[in-house]
Amino acid sequence: MDGNDTPKSGKCPVMHGGMTNTQDSVTSWWPKTLNLDILHQHDAKTSPYGSDFSYRDEVSKLDFDALKKDIHDLVTDSQDWWPADWGSYSGLFIRLAWHSAGSYRLADGRGGGGSGNIRFAPLNSWPDNANLDKARRLLWPIKKKYGNKISWADLIILAGNAAYEVAGLETFGFGFGREDIWAPEKDTYWGSEKEWLTDNEARYPSKEDRDSLENPLAAVVMGLIYVNPEGVNGKPDPAMTAKDVRETFKRMAMNDEETAALTAGGHTLGKCHGNGDAGALGGEPEAGELENMGLGWMNPNKSGNGRYTITGGPEGAWTTNPTKWDGGYFDMLLDHEWETTKSPAGAWQWKPVDIAEDEMPVDVEDPSIRTMPMMTDADMAMKVDPIYREYMEKFRADHAYFSRTFARAWFKLTHRDMGPKARYVGPDVPSEDLIWQDPVPTGSTSYDVDAVKAKIAASDLSIADMVSTAWDSARTYRGSDKRGGANGARIRLAPQKDWAGNEPERLARVLSVLEPIASEAGASIADVIVLAGNVGVEKAALAAGHQVTVPFAPGRGDASDEMTDAESFEPLEPLADGFRNWVKDSYVVTAEEMMLDRAQLMGLTAPEMTVLVGGMRAMGTNHAGTSHGVFTDRAGQLTTDYFVNLTDMRNLWKVTDDEEIYEIRDRQTNEVKWTATRADLVFGSNSILRAYAEVYAQDDAPEKFVKDFVAAWTKVMNADRFDLAA
Template identity: 50%
Template sequence: LIASTTLTSFASVAMAADVPSPNQYYWPKGMNLAKLRAHDSESDPYGADYYTSYHKKFEQLNLQEVRKDIEKVMLTSQPWWPADYGNYGPFFIRMAWHNAGTYRAIDGRGGEEGAQQRFAQLNDWPDNASLDKAKRLLWPVKKKYGEKLSWGDLIVLTGDVALNQMGFKTLGFVGGRPDDWQSELIYWGPGTTFFPNKSSFQVGQNGTLKHPLAATHMGLIYVNPEGPNGDPDPVKSAAMIRLAFGRMAMNDEETVALIAGGHTFGKAHGAHPNSCLSGPPVANGVEHQGLGWADHCIKGTQTADDASTSGLEGSWSADPIHFTTQYIDNLLNNDWVLGTSPTGAHQWHTKTDDKIAPDPANPNDPSKMRPIMMFTTDIALKTDPVYHKILARWAEHPNEFADAFARAWFKLVVRDMGPKSRYFGSEVPKETFVWQDPINMPAKPINQADVRELRKLIAATGLSDRELIKTAWAAASSHRVTDHRGGANGGRLALMPQNGWAVNDPEELKAVLPKLEQVRDKFNAHSVRKVALADVIVLGGSVGIEDAAQKAGVKIQVPFAPGRGDATQEQTDVNSFNLLEPTADAFRNYYRADADNTPPLNAMVDKADTLGLTIPEMTVLLGGLRTLDINSGHSANGVLTKTPGVLTQDFFTNVLTMDTRWQKVAGQEDLYEGFDRATGQKLWTATDVDLVFGANPELRAAAEVYASDDAKAKFYNDFVKAWTKVMNLDRFDLQR
């Protein structure tokens, strides 16, 4: 389990002197549970209920007033970071786009919510160079509205204000993103070097990118503007764009709309070479006050002509602070030639190099006009036949381009917020999109008397506790707090693709779901209030658990909150839902040995993380579920009890006892057998995710709590609490 110490591990991680080092410093392969500790609200300065109460505070805002404040900041150039053309609009759009563009459809991580761009490592990524200044410019607005306006919402609203001020009509603004208070532990890639170091390239020879990564380079939000690993080949660059934007949940049309829309505005900055710049914020002295990339080559008063960020230089349009179709027209109507920026970066210029764009520091001075430019990634859109076709259509039909950009921008900045029920504010667009995973709510929801009747109907189905509990878990545990998708609500367990996922034992589901559907139909046939299948599934879990505890002689009540709805197959985008399929679920002792899958123990922590569980919650749930016998494929692994199907502390007592000797099964990666030390009799089989509760000191400490003789009541209480938490993860209505 824990790798032995190697001297090379000391050399591989550079730690600051005189600070305590995490165990991973000495044993890099050791298990890291830190992610789960982040689910504790103790480090949130607004207190434990901030995450659920933020919305109420946000709704007190007068958005028109906030918009005016942002616009004022946007049009007031500051001497410490002068605005190009007197307008920070393009700079602010880049900030919002980079905050959103970290979103990964595969695991739902990244995105606008939480405003992780404020923290290392995102704040320090080379791709986010200079955006530290954008957030500082906005501080007076943040200060004025404090708790009512999170950074996450402020950044998105600022992008919206910028687009509007420069003449573009967006679909509307959605609020409701509570902030994070610490840097989130996210696996951004295997490398320890950042872009532009060549070894930061994460794409394999055959164009593959390991799941769940989306960025092609460590330290970039998406792709290298100069081409894959600096190779200015537009064809190869198009492949990278398709890969990275696809992982961001964008199709070809959305991808082109975003790039063409974004690069309509602003410019790239490469006044001075990289050697002029100090390190990122995290590497600078305290006197820099959290700002990075200080430019020691600036002589005299800083002007907009001094800015260095990417090292590329120039604008795409002759009118970079207004929404136009110039990006598309310029790209399609010119012959582009490969050249270099003043700092030596690959970029493209027109054959004639006409000086048609304004100077950022002197926009009204005709004598200072400059030529326009394109990146290799822009030329890629012209070179790739599919992208080209889209651009050519929009060149003819500019309204279609504006509409596509508005829709793609909206999706970009709200994609990680989950369903529409999490949107807040007076500017939420009315239109519903399939990527919002819509759900139909019953017009008249059921009440507590109905719940009592439904409990009886469920008990009369003849379904076993195991079947009821396993079905409820399959439905609810598909939720992920990372982008608030999935869960029991919507009843999508009965729809494609979820009903066919291997982890859900489709054949078993085929027998169970019709019986629960009959409960729904029977009830709805005579009642004016209607119940959704989703509610029946979750209530079935409560019925099953209560009965399984009763078999141990313990009377418990599993709280049930009615109020779910069902979705139709048409409302369910199969491809997009397939991304939610678990490749591992330690709670059902399921692990798929895909080449891309992370080892079982990491996968267990990751699953618990996407369910928002703490270490004790993960522990009590996993141990309790083992005794309930709900493993995928009905495997006996880790079912460390003589009474499978009865809710007991047995898993903990049996995993911790010294009476059992464990031995790896020869030739099997992840399988162990437990023998009675005294008799030699084989007692159990188990996997890594079972035995780790005895082997890992921190998990053993938690398991000891639930194995203790005086912890019986605590075990049942904590199990029910953790179970209910998972069942209600997608009940955003209850969290307000």
């Protein structure tokens, strides 16, 4: 190559698009393709830690007192690069913790602060989270100091706790144990909007009916954590906003008193920052230039911080002393008449009609200057809604009661998605068992497991009876908020015993056999239900020529009705179960999409989902005993027949008049051999799932199939056994 052969300066040496997400590009070309990414989003390759790293082990080594002191000190250690309002970061750290935890919703258990997800898109760049990137950077020196002994998820919530303690609140407690993720979560549906803060009619089929908000959403619009502070669709109307507040917080598992306490307690400290044109701000972190080093909302407005801090929206503090835990919020809200006005950022807010100068908060930089307080439309809702107003008056009359109520509600807000108390670590874990923690007593481990298995095996229960009941008991587990699962045997309690997916008549019949066995042996019903499923799997494997012992760890307990908040368990009801080939009703989403969602909540990978479906079909465990997808003439045996016949090119697949049901016909004779559902065909039509199905259809697969099925089955049965991981 001579000197004239140098590359042209304008030619890029990198293939454009070669480093983009392959699945995203596939689905953009073929939108109907089932996207399996959510089953592998937290692959071990994303973590900087090795497979032997245990955060629970590391955090238990932490000097908890030293860490708390460092955070307490930081709250009042104002930094030049991002000065604290009134010399205190209380409001900022509370907002960081609140917005991290507050994305939780009860419907699917997703969101929340349990994984440090606020570090990543889209949450790190939501308009409602403006400038919380600065709060995380302020915490970086502490994270750097304590390293792997403290997760970002724990540190963010702990900072909020510390902020309240510095202000004077006695908090209810704190549990460490949240583990960080290392990439954005793609499984969480935040809404269908293509723009931030736009009125989305799809979220509300009826705008007047505010509880028509689309499930599983809790926030009123894309980009907000809760409700619009300016009012419904940006128009001040406290009575209407109260409806949004009530519905949103209900979907976060909060009642009216907890909602009122959280609103008042959250607005007792700190301020809103709408002192300028929010349109002048630079892009959010994900849209920032390289030189911004991950920070967003760069501010050209005078100093860009202090009194000139801009996040957009309202401007001002709620109370006279916004760095102190006191009752000033109630005095300000209830003792004044209020009128609408607009912030310098152009947002609707409320100001007192008349106020004495000494009741005004001082400027964040200059204490000789007094500034006008404000209320959002959500605050005014606390005054005009009769139920919320009653709580406001009650809290003002008894500050100690308010402090206790708020502290407990704050603890619930910041710990709800952590699951059972068994996952909590540290010296400040409250001893009290709270009903929203779904408490389960410790079960016995001293009974004769083999004797119990023998009695189950000798009963008249079928393999399908045993396997289906154990599966139904365990499938409620949600890795999103660590709720549900077989531990506690809540399948025998309301509301689960009456769920259509659990086949109440069959369930009652099976329990009538298993409960006496459990009682006689001194075992929990929860253990015996799982043991029965294991016995069924072992019997099915033996019938197929494989001698296996399914691993079992005793110690599950039996919850009681008193330990169970039945209403909060209603969102856990399965509306479909692809593993048992059942859909409760007709839905907009397909059966295979609902199966994928269930698999992700249960923590399964695509290969695990595949092997479980094939095994469950072979054992004849379909809901109500339907034959759809049971591609075998030896149902009840743990064979690979499902995959063999699924991939057999001698078969022809045709849709029936019922578009959800398909016929499998012999190509030669046109004879109908089997029927199937969408949840079956997807394992042959989707290229990724077919690749897994072909592994198990091979002639050398039977032994591997049984081994893999037992491993995946055991994973499901033990998903909620946090005591085993301790």
